[in-house]
Amino acid sequence: MSSPGPETPVVLxxxxxxxxxGAVQAVRDVSFDCRGGEIHALVGENGSxxxxxxxxxxxxxxxxxxxxxxxxxxRRRGSPAEGRRLGLGIxxxxxxxxxxxxxxxxxxxxxxxxxxxxxxxMAKWAAATLAEYGVDLDxxxxxxxxxxxQRQFLEVVKALLxxxxxxxxxxxxxxxxxxxxxxxxxxxxxxxxxGVGIVYVSHxxxxxxxxxxxxxxxxxxxxxxxxxxxxxxxDALVAHMIGRPLQQAFPQRDGDGRVPEVLLDVTxxxxxxxxxxxxxxxxxxxxxxxxxEGNGQAQLLRALAGxxxxxxxxxxxxxxxxxxxxxxxALRQGVVLLSGDRMQESLFPVLSVRSNTTIQVLRRLxxxxxxxxxxxxxxxDDMAGRLRIRMASVEQPVQSLSGGxxxxxxxxxxxxxxxxxxxxxDEPTQGVDVGARFDxxxxxxxxxxxxxxxxxxxxxxxxxxxxxxxxxxxxxGVIVDEIPGHxxxxxxxxxxxxxxxxxxxxx
Amino acid sequence: xxxxxxxxxxxLAALIVAVGAFTAxxxxxxxxxxxxxxxxxxxxxxxxxxIGQTNALLVGGFDVSVAALITMCVVTASFTLKPDETTLSLxxxxxxxxxxxxxxxxxxxxxxxxxxxxxxxxTLGTLSILEGASLLLRNAPEGEINSxxxxxxxTSIGFMPVAFVGVVLLVVLADLWLYRTRTGMAVRAVGLxxxxxxxxxxxxxxxxxxxxxxCSVMASIAGFYSxxxxxxxxxxxxxxxxxxxxAAVLGGASLAGGRGxxxxxLLAALFLSLINNVLPLFQQPAEYAQMTIGVxxxxxxxxxxxxxxxxxxxxxxxxxxxxxxxxxxAPAA
Numbered sequence: 101m102s103s104p105g106p107e108t109p110v111v112l113x114x115x116x117x118x119x120x121x122g123a124v125q126a127v128r129d130v131s132f133d134c135r136g137g138e139i140h141a142l143v144g145e146n147g148s149x150x151x152x153x154x155x156x157x158x159x160x161x162x163x164x165x166x167x168x169x170x171x172x173x174x175r176r177r178g179s180p181a182e183g184r185r186l187g188l189g190i191x192x193x194x195x196x197x198x199x200x201x202x203x204x205x206x207x208x209x210x211x212x213x214x215x216x217x218x219x220x221x222m223a224k225w226a227a228a229t230l231a232e233y234g235v236d237l238d239x240x241x242x243x244x245x246x247x248x249x250q251r252q253f254l255e256v257v258k259a260l261l262x263x264x265x266x267x268x269x270x271x272x273x274x275x276x277x278x279x280x281x282x283x284x285x286x287x288x289x290x291x292x293x294x295g296v297g298i299v300y301v302s303h304x305x306x307x308x309x310x311x312x313x314x315x316x317x318x319x320x321x322x323x324x325x326x327x328x329x330x331x332x333x334x335d336a337l338v339a340h341m342i343g344r345p346l347q348q349a350f351p352q353r354d355g356d357g358r359v360p361e362v363l364l365d366v367t368x369x370x371x372x373x374x375x376x377x378x379x380x381x382x383x384x385x386x387x388x389x390x391x392x393e394g395n396g397q398a399q400l401l402r403a404l405a406g407x408x409x410x411x412x413x414x415x416x417x418x419x420x421x422x423x424x425x426x427x428x429x430a431l432r433q434g435v436v437l438l439s440g441d442r443m444q445e446s447l448f449p450v451l452s453v454r455s456n457t458t459i460q461v462l463r464r465l466x467x468x469x470x471x472x473x474x475x476x477x478x479x480x481d482d483m484a485g486r487l488r489i490r491m492a493s494v495e496q497p498v499q500s501l502s503g504g505x506x507x508x509x510x511x512x513x514x515x516x517x518x519x520x521x522x523x524x525x526d527e528p529t530q531g532v533d534v535g536a537r538f539d540x541x542x543x544x545x546x547x548x549x550x551x552x553x554x555x556x557x558x559x560x561x562x563x564x565x566x567x568x569x570x571x572x573x574x575x576x577g578v579i580v581d582e583i584p585g586h587x588x589x590x591x592x593x594x595x596x597x598x599x600x601x602x603x604x605x606x607x
Numbered sequence: 608x609x610x611x612x613x614x615x616x617x618x619l620a621a622l623i624v625a626v627g628a629f630t631a632x633x634x635x636x637x638x639x640x641x642x643x644x645x646x647x648x649x650x651x652x653x654x655x656x657x658i659g660q661t662n663a664l665l666v667g668g669f670d671v672s673v674a675a676l677i678t679m680c681v682v683t684a685s686f687t688l689k690p691d692e693t694t695l696s697l698x699x700x701x702x703x704x705x706x707x708x709x710x711x712x713x714x715x716x717x718x719x720x721x722x723x724x725x726x727x728x729x730t731l732g733t734l735s736i737l738e739g740a741s742l743l744l745r746n747a748p749e750g751e752i753n754s755x756x757x758x759x760x761x762t763s764i765g766f767m768p769v770a771f772v773g774v775v776l777l778v779v780l781a782d783l784w785l786y787r788t789r790t791g792m793a794v795r796a797v798g799l800x801x802x803x804x805x806x807x808x809x810x811x812x813x814x815x816x817x818x819x820x821x822c823s824v825m826a827s828i829a830g831f832y833s834x835x836x837x838x839x840x841x842x843x844x845x846x847x848x849x850x851x852x853x854a855a856v857l858g859g860a861s862l863a864g865g866r867g868x869x870x871x872x873l874l875a876a877l878f879l880s881l882i883n884n885v886l887p888l889f890q891q892p893a894e895y896a897q898m899t900i901g902v903x904x905x906x907x908x909x910x911x912x913x914x915x916x917x918x919x920x921x922x923x924x925x926x927x928x929x930x931x932x933x934x935x936x937a938p939a940a
Binding site for chain 2: 160179180181184190192195196197198199200201205208209210212216219258
């Protein structure tokens, strides 16, 4: 992509905008612009202010300070409706779909009045619109029945309906596989060639480097600079994002002095989407579970934790048969699951950091049946310091924390329970920014050094290679490869996932 | 929606026909012009307030203040629609009653939208205020209501009250609006998912505000028919808060918002009145009516939500919404 010259008009411009939520300054004095026909990427860790910046650009949030202009029209504050009128389209990371309505109805609600066909022609119009953008979807399907990838494409089409001058894409590829990413990028390129300015927000740096003309980096709500993509590297971007180079991103492995002692012993375990699985994990060991998404890894972890039922096979924990008929049974034997869906399954989003931290150990903090606030406070402060939880106060609801800090809060629980023997971590760093990741790795390794066994499921091979002592690779529900510590490396894991042994199972 | 939206309508129509036929065969007094006319007139207040309530439910709220609002309107009528008034002052008196409704609606909507109170709490407060105000104005049933107004409201051709025809037309048009226009779709969208609605450029605040104002105005119109029924300024009128919600829910409205049918609401109101009408004919105590209504609501809730519940249970375990990336669609057999 050749970068458009400075003569192309600026279609979106934010000048010195700031926004605070309570005590947290989410965005501080940021200026950002996007020209017509340009793909301008915005990168930064979670909680660096990207979403807030997009919210202000779209009119969903009102800036506390600063000015913004869409296609030359200045405004201080507005509404999403006004933003759309002025020529701004936005595809939200969490989508704007009405799951109960059909694809056609969702499109119909999204299209501006002047382009809206009569109601009777809605179905035909919707099908034609989808075809125009090359998106293969059944217009009469209920959106709730679509896959996340399909919903993502629908979201982009909805954002394009008002024929915007500038298109904002917030993490558009989170739900997409490699092929779908290419399809989306083709659509984005095509729109940018048509003169639309594109603001592309993403975590995935290789994608950003591939598609963007310019890249702006945010850290802690402050812009670190805008760079031409052509001369940029991933390492340099990461350095700007986290403010330090990416070395020593993983804690030291120190398992040599360990006396091998099997803690978890699984034989012939079968369940929904996996099995039969044989597995042994030692005390103090971190076992990684790799594989392409959806090959039974999550189900295996959930079955061990008693969240889902296994249909056959045996599992023993510390010599005793594991009672995995319910989460409570597993918990009693010291098996803790860190769910991949923190907000739904681990945390109480509206409760404070304090309540979420101590909820499983209240009995210990309440000697006479009444909670000792001072002791609770001390415990929480101690944990927050140890895991480096960044928050305004311990009374802050966890839903207002960034993803990384939320995960740290759910991590406090196995730390506080004294009886934990096995931690099953499902995507422990999903949606967690680079800086906080290291804290989480360190916390997991610290537990292992205490003699706890860990099973970590992750879709990030680099993470598995850096964190784990050993990695097993799953495909179609069974273990197809085992990579010992001395062979561990990102490439080795990727090869195992896409490689011959995994393919053989498919055949 | 879609095919499922018809379940309540078909079910209610079938129930009405079944109960009607059963009674008609056994009781000669049922299928008379007098009784049917009475039944339809008795349906009017409930039908009107339940139509209003359906609006509140559609945007994901409740309005329990309608019970006291109807009482307030009846009490107001006993002052503004006195016997021996000129046509002009009767007209102004009627406007005053609708004005009470509109003012209450704006009050409720302000509490809910601008002060962000949960609708059930906000309207509970309004309920209490209006109840007290009604008792202050009339601490016992007194103050006759103009009989020519009552006659006008009850105008019938044969067994059919003219107003009932009007209500039938209203609900049919309202359902067409709700399911066949963009604005109707926008109202449902607000009830289904307010954030998404706002992101799509719908003025969700305005929609919710108007829904509560319309609800109260409909309740005040129901007040006219309630006044025509009791014919006196009574501060104790039946509990329309729960029955109006019951009618809307029986008619297919979802308590979570976004779903409902005005036609269904009217059918449900008719059915509930029918039970009240039929029980005395069989010399059964009217208390049975209330118990029947309770049982029916529970049944309706279970029945209407069954497809969702089953669907949720079935998909819940399999992690719906997870990506069907390439392989991994099916586990190894």
